[in-house]
Amino acid sequence: MPFLTIYRDEQVNSTVVPNQFIDDYMKDANDAQLKVYLYLLRMMNAHQATSVSDIADKFNHTEKDVIRALKYWQKLQLLDLDYDSGKNLTGIHIRDLDTPAESYAGRGTGSVSSFIPEPVLSGSAGFPDEKDGPPQSAGIPPAAPASDDRSTSYEKPSYSADQLREFKSRQDTAQLLFIAESYIGKPLTPSEIKTILYFTDVLHFSDDLIDYLLQYCVDKGKKDFKYIEKVAVNWAEEGISTPKQARKTACRYDKNIYTIMRGLGKDGSPTGRELEYINRWLKEYGFSTDIILEACERTVLATDKHRFEYADSILSSWKRQNVHQKSDIRGIDDLYRQRKKPQSPSKQTNNRFNQFPQNNYDFDVLEQELLSN
The missing domain is CATH 1.10.10 (Arc Repressor Mutant, subunit A)
Structure with missing residues (x-):
């Protein structure tokens, strides 16, 4: 065989x-x-x-x-x-x-x-x-490696039913839970309410910071409270205590914000005003990153100053013209070029009578008027 x-x-x-x-x-x-x-x-x-x-x-x-x-x-x-x-x-x-x-x-x-x-x-x-300190050389472990264990100061307690009832009975808790349920899109389970209690009791987050935490995670498509809790602990470890600090930290991880900043020739973190522009383009206008980068490229070629304002004028114009993809932009550009084409002057004989206004008469109508008189 x-x-x-x-x-x-x-x-x-x-x-x-x-x-x-x-x-x-x-x-x-x-x-x-x-x-x-x-x-x-x-x-x-x-x-x-x-x-x-x-x-x-x-x-x-x-x-x-x-x-x-x-x-x-x-x-x-x-x-x-x-x-x-x-x-x-x-x-x-x-x-x-x-x-x-x-x-x-x-x-x-x-x-x-x-x-x-x-x-x-x-x-x-x-x-x-x-x-x-400086980056470690490849192949050499760091002198003091970071521990993977959660800091004991942020350990989540096992809240009792009495503690949960006391938390829910507080005057300001009802509004906080209503905000959380609005973001999550469903009534909170007892376990999730305990997590909200943990944010206030152990992490000492203000209601405004919890509001922004939930908004930030939901905007990323994350409604799982385990994920939300991890973000909260990371913020606490970094000393974040206000929504402003959280927004600044969030920008470091957002690829879209970083890409747009680079597209406008900016290397640092965005200011509050610049972040408002970027959020408007992404959320209110609903533009994809490639459309925003197209506006950024045109802005950089056109001006060295007030680039966010210039880019916003382009994008707001595209929003009014129902731009949804880059092919729509090409159609707008083609229409603009056609309108800007210079009109070819009419051919005229070079004589002195062309200096007077020219009139077009309907001689048939004139003849009928003369015969009727």
């Missing part, structure tokens, strides 16, 4: 996980750490890029949870984090577990990375800043 040739499809829809990871590392990792590492392996095998915010959205974690997981695996020397000169995370190198750790000493940041994050503003939460 002849030998058989064994083959398979070129595209293998699977991810290989090293046995050493399962045997030695998986048992001690928490939920977020496991999800992040396995997802990085999956994206590396597929030769695809991702970002911190994309990973957070996919697994219903916060961006800070993802950063903590990355630093955890860096501490265990399963991966290396690459930074640019501005201390921004630019790539991740996943190590081969069969290769001795000593072989990675002195690895340059030019190695191929399995993970390319979206650009972030320098000093963004979750990335190195001045108080963290």
Whole structure:
């Protein structure tokens, strides 16, 4: 009997996980750490890029949870984090577990990375800043790795039924719960009401800050109270106590805001007024980022000053003309060019009589009028 040739499809829809990871590392990792590492392996095998915010959205974690997981695996020397000169995370190198750790000493940041994050503003939460010191060299774990455990000062108590009744009986609680139910779109469960109590009792959030917290999470499509609680704890750890501080921090993670700021030639965080413009374009006008960037490009070519006002005039005009996609803009441009075309002058003979006003007479009508008299 002849030998058989064994083959398979070129595209293998699977991810290989090293046995050493399962045997030695998986048992001690928490939920977020496991999800992040396995997802990085999956994206590396597929030769695809991702970002911190994309990973957070996919697994219903916060961006800070993802950063903590990355630093955890860096501490265990399963991966290396690459930074640019501005201390921004630019790539991740996943190590081969069969290769001795000593072989990675002195690895340059030019190695191929399995993970390319979206650009972030320098000093963004979750990335190195001045108080963290310079970025760690690839392959060398940080001197004082960040702990993945929640601070004990923010531990959520197990509230009793009496405590819950007392909270609901407060004069200002009814309005706060009504706001929460309006954002979530359903009556709150006892567990969710306890989470609201936790925000006021332990995190010491004001009603205005809780209002903005719920609005921020719902705008991101997150109505799960576990996710909302994670965001709240992150804000508390960062010392956020007002909606203004929360808005400033939220801008660091919003890819759309960062992209629009860059499109207008701005490198820093937006001011309150600039953020109002961006939110108007995204939410009130309902424009996609590519349409807004088209307006930004035209603005940069036209002026160096008052760029937000100029871009707003373009976008408000497009809103009035029912622009929904870039092809609509091309139609408006074509119509504008046609209207601006110079009219060709009528051919006239070069004589002195052309200096007088020219009249058009209907000689048949004139003849009838003369005959009737």
